[in-house]
Amino acid sequence: MNVPVVLRLEGITKRFGALTANDDITLELRQGELLALLGENGAGKTTLMNILFGHYTADAGRVIAFSRELPPGKPRAAIEAGIGMVHQHFALAANLTVLENVIAGTRPLGALGLGSAAARTRLAALSAKFGLAVHPDARVGDLSVGERQRVEILKSLYRDAKVLILDEPTAVLTHQEAEQLYRTLRGMAELGLSIIFISHKLHEVLAAADRVTVLRGGKVVAERRASETTKDELAELMVGRRVARPHRESQAPGAIALRASGIDVGTTLKAIDFEVRAGETLGIIGVSGNGQHTLVRLVSGLERPTAGQLELYGAPAPRPSPRGFVAAGIGRIPEDRHADGAVGEMAVWENAVLERVREPRFSAGGLVRRAAGRAFAREIIERFDVRGGSEDSPIRLLSGGNMQKLILGRNLAESPRILIAAQPTRGLDEGAVAAVHGEILAARRAGTAVLLISEDLDEILALADRVQAIVKGRLSPAIPVEQADPRRLGLMMAGSWEDAA
């Protein structure tokens, strides 16, 4: 191949304490190429890109851009060399316009005025050239997530980026927005830009990239041309072994366990209607930030409806309270296990019993029955295969997957009649995802009514019987999962329920 190499990482090694995040990584990017960096959480993708961009200093190795070695630890040098990075969490000022956001930081401190006329022309030219349509005078706060991402990309291009790095660019996008993004990236590559995007989603890597580099445990384990590999091969390379997600079998649902009719919560949830039957899973799909947080709080007993009614087992729900709902047989898996699901500094057993500590079996006369609590935790550890610590170690020592198994376990050990599972596999690796999915399916088989709130299409398709989309605090009507395909769900998530129907 005679296409020039624009970027080369040589022998990059980075350690954090005992953990080797990057182990002697070497990779190349050629001009006009779309390279996907595929790997599970913790495989070292983001660390590698942060070294490339100068946010971290590598313990060993070199970064060479356009045949010149970059000085380590200097983001400005990376920018000047023509490298642009679009982070997972955008770095935009919501109260400024698109144009102002793009210019910000490019003008010398002493310059008079913003030079915005010239900038406007340049931005318009870039927009047109790369097919990134955004209105230069729109306030960023008013833009959709997809549009904000375009602004981020434009920001890099405005700084003459020749190499663009995108960290999990589709994590916050709907299916349609993601497809649009791939088309844009493809077009940019054809115009000579070189692009690396980080992902852990197999289908998008296959659809969008020219070449795939798979990272596992901080090492490059394989490189494939996208046209010469398959989803199964990539999955196995990424995880290191064959992982099969469990399968959902159809079964006839029972009586209605949980029903919401016309519920408002403040202004975040509006006229919510849904019902979940025993032995059935209702999936709520949506891009995060559309009211899921409040919905989870509502069904977890932390939020009181301002209008409408919540019914449990055909009768009005009691006054909302977390312990009241737990006592009523509702198992709750919070969205954010570190923030809401566990007290990191407390022992595993204390985390196992905290929500039930006032029940007679775990306390008497105000004193905690520590032996009973420990036994309960041991039972969960055994039954749900929680590894990485005993019942007495602080729960923060557990990995995300094991912490999630403990949270699942403390709910499922009690055979709940209803299970609220909010983003149950967010941030987990393939092995843990399979385990969590297996437990949720087992609970459904045992007759639990499952309310699954997720932004992961594959997860919804794998677990749910019926699907509703949540958009700006409203719920779409439910459709059976057999009628749901990515395109239709994407439309529902974008709020076009009629088009989707």
Next chain:
Amino acid sequence: MIRFERRTHVPFGLRLAAPIAAVLVALAFAGILIAIAGAPVLEAYRRMLIGAFGSRLAITETLTRTAPLILTGLAAAVAFRARLWNIGAEGQFLVGALAAAALGSQHGLHLPPVLLIPALMLAGAVAGALLLLGPLALRLRFGVDEVVTTLLLNFVALLFVSMMIEGALKDPLAFGWPQSVPVVADAMLPKLVARTRLHVGLLVAIGLAVVIALVQARTVFGMESRAAGLNPAAARFAGVSLTGVLVKVACISGGLAGLAGAIEVLGVKAYVTTDLSPGFGYTGIVVAMLAALNPIGVVFAALFVATMFVGADSMSRALGVPSFIADVIVAMSLLAMLVALSLANYRIRR
């Protein structure tokens, strides 16, 4: 290359070593100051030890000073664990002292001694608790930062005490000095050692430290308040009432500080003056931090701080070194302790 690596678990021995190392570092630094002041450093520290423990009287004086520091230290430790930033122990101490003095005087309660003393201690605790519940209510209702309100209430409490002992509670027999009417003899705490100032308040303080340690480790309330302090969102999700926890913690914390004031009146002074507390409330914060908020540790931290203060007086008399050196040592050991606590979380790897 030497690297620091975060420990997954801090061993017990190291947690014990951290405060000891902090104290040694503070003593070393203060040694420089003593040398600058022109005194022999080791001799100064020897004098200090003699001053604090060199005689029966010295020991009882040090322990008398320890008792209120244990209680104010516990007040801070209990509150800080639940992330209630009670900086108002000084004011709570003063209103507690005033309540005990007012009800314990001849115009106050008339009860047999077995009931009178507990009633007066309770009165002090209630007064202290009430003074903290105000700022807590403002925080819960309006989100007012309790650091500011509790701190400023210290001055309000001091001026209130001043007003009362110049007015309604003024002792007419005190030759015009602003001090309260003394409590009756029956209200005074029994002495632990005859003909010294050491009183049973010390045992009360140590007993409460043990009780609080047990409450934190073994009870539902202890577990819930620990969860609320460490991760309020997760505690809330698990059904812990944050408001309920904070109200109880405020009652305990303010109560302990108020009790410290009551015990100082009933055990040592018999009456209230505006200089009753040489900063017991503020020093309690230092004690709590030195103890890493551990209730049993508070007992030892209070003993250390009392030793420094009592010993420094005698060192000062013997060698002419300013007794402010005690403040320097205590303050430095606090700083060193904060550093030591975070260092204890790491290990060195080569």
